[in-house]
Amino acid sequence: MLLNPTLEKLQTLKLSGMYEALNEQLNSPDIEQMSFDERLGLMVDREVTVRDNRRLKTRLKNARLRQHACMEDIDFRHPRGLKREQFQQLLGSGWIKDHQNVIITGPTGVGKTWLACALAQKACRDGYTVQYQRLPRLLQDLSLARADGRYLKIMTTVAKTDLLLLDDWGLAPLNESQRRDLLELFEDRHNLKSTLITSQMPVDHWHELIGDPTLADAILDRLIHNAHRVPLKGESLRKKQAKLAKSEPTS
Numbered sequence: 257m258l259l260n261p262t263l264e265k266l267q268t269l270k271l272s273g274m275y276e277a278l279n280e281q282l283n284s285p286d287i288e289q290m291s292f293d294e295r296l297g298l299m300v301d302r303e304v305t306v307r308d309n310r311r312l313k314t315r316l317k318n319a320r321l322r323q324h325a326c327m328e329d330i331d332f333r334h335p336r337g338l339k340r341e342q343f344q345q346l347l348g349s350g351w352i353k354d355h356q357n358v359i360i361t362g363p364t365g366v367g368k369t370w371l372a373c374a375l376a377q378k379a380c381r382d383g384y385t386v387q388y389q390r391l392p393r394l395l396q397d398l399s400l401a402r403a404d405g406r407y408l409k410i411m412t413t414v415a416k417t418d419l420l421l422l423d424d425w426g427l428a429p430l431n432e433s434q435r436r437d438l439l440e441l442f443e444d445r446h447n448l449k450s451t452l453i454t455s456q457m458p459v460d461h462w463h464e465l466i467g468d469p470t471l472a473d474a475i476l477d478r479l480i481h482n483a484h485r486v487p488l489k490g491e492s493l494r495k496k497q498a499k500l501a502k503s504e505p506t507s
Contacts, residue, residue, distance in 0.1 A: 273306030274299040312380060319386035322423065325374040336366045336490040343486065346375060349382040351484060352419055352450045359480065360454045362488030368454040369423055371486070375452060376421050384418035391422045395434045415444035419452060426457035426465050435471045442478040451479065459485065 259282065266275040277299040281287045287295070327347050332340045346358060358375065360368045376386045401407040414420060430438070445451060457465060459480060466472035 271303055273303030276306075277302035311383075315380040315383075315385060316377070319376060319380055319388055319421075321373045321376055321386070321388050321421075322390075323370050323373040325370045325377060327374050327378050330371070330374055334367075334490070336362070336488045338371070338486070338488060342484070343371070346484060346486075347378050349379050349384065352379055352382075352384055355447050355450055355482075357450055357479060357483035358452045358486065359459060359483045360452070360486040360488065361458055362456070363490075364456055366488045366490055368456075368488060372421055372423065372452050372454050376419060379419045385416075386419045386421065387414065387417040388421045388423065389414075390424050392424060392427055394422070395430075395437060398437045399433065411440065411444065414441060415449070417449065419450050420445065421452045421454075423454050425453045425455035426462065430466055432468070435466060435468055435475070438466075439471055439475050439478075442475055446478040447482075453479075458487075 259278070263275060263278065266272075266278065281290075281295055281298070290298075330343070332338060332343075351358060358372075360372055362368055373388070376388065379386050398407060398410060401410050442451070455462075462476060462480075463469070463472045466475055
């Protein structure tokens with residue numbers, strides 16, 4: 257049986273995984289010892305793996321995470337108040353399935369963004385769509401979008417994303433328009449999607465930061481009552497690394 261036409265058809269059908277698996281089988285000296293069912297099963301498994309990897313690559317590309325972080329590289333030894341059991345449970349992504357939120361707070365340099373990106377990267381690996389946004393930039397984009405007609409499109413995209421990572425929450429007080437944007441955003445996502453927030457500001461100060469008491473109550477009600485809190489403390493990792501670099505002898 258001539259297999260070249262079959263290989264060409266697999267390429268035409270964009271079944272690259274099956275194409276690769278069949279090519280490997282043809283070049284394997286032990287292929288005759290395998291049954292047809294075994295060979296077909298290997299080809300299908302390869303196709304599933306290739307498609308899963310392709311979808312993961314797309315999710316990571318669309319997420320635009322700020323840092324290349326992953327769960328395997330998390331340092332639980334640094335004294336910053338990171339609880340191993342709590343964070344490992346969060347890495348299971350069950351909170352995303354249950355449409356809950358996560359809030360990571362602490363001083364600058366303790367690794368809030370890195371840990372948030374590690375959670376987001378794991379969410380991508382678990383099949384969830386993710387979008388990274390610095391809150392100041394998102395609020396600026398929404399303001400500009402009102403003028404050029406993109407506002408509804410941006411809000412719709414954010415509303416549909418399984419996990420929204422909002423970095424740098426609370427760098428500056430909010431104005432009236434920004435407060436209403438956040439209320440609309442969290443209203444669209446409440447009990448439907450998950451939000452992950454990093455902030456230097458303790459949660460207890462968020463009400464004052466938002467400003468308007470009524471809108472602050474509405475925003476925080478949709479955000480913090482079903483949120484897992486990860487409060488961090490301690491010395492900046494960046495400062496620690498800089499000190500270590502200076503102490504190393506130069507050749």
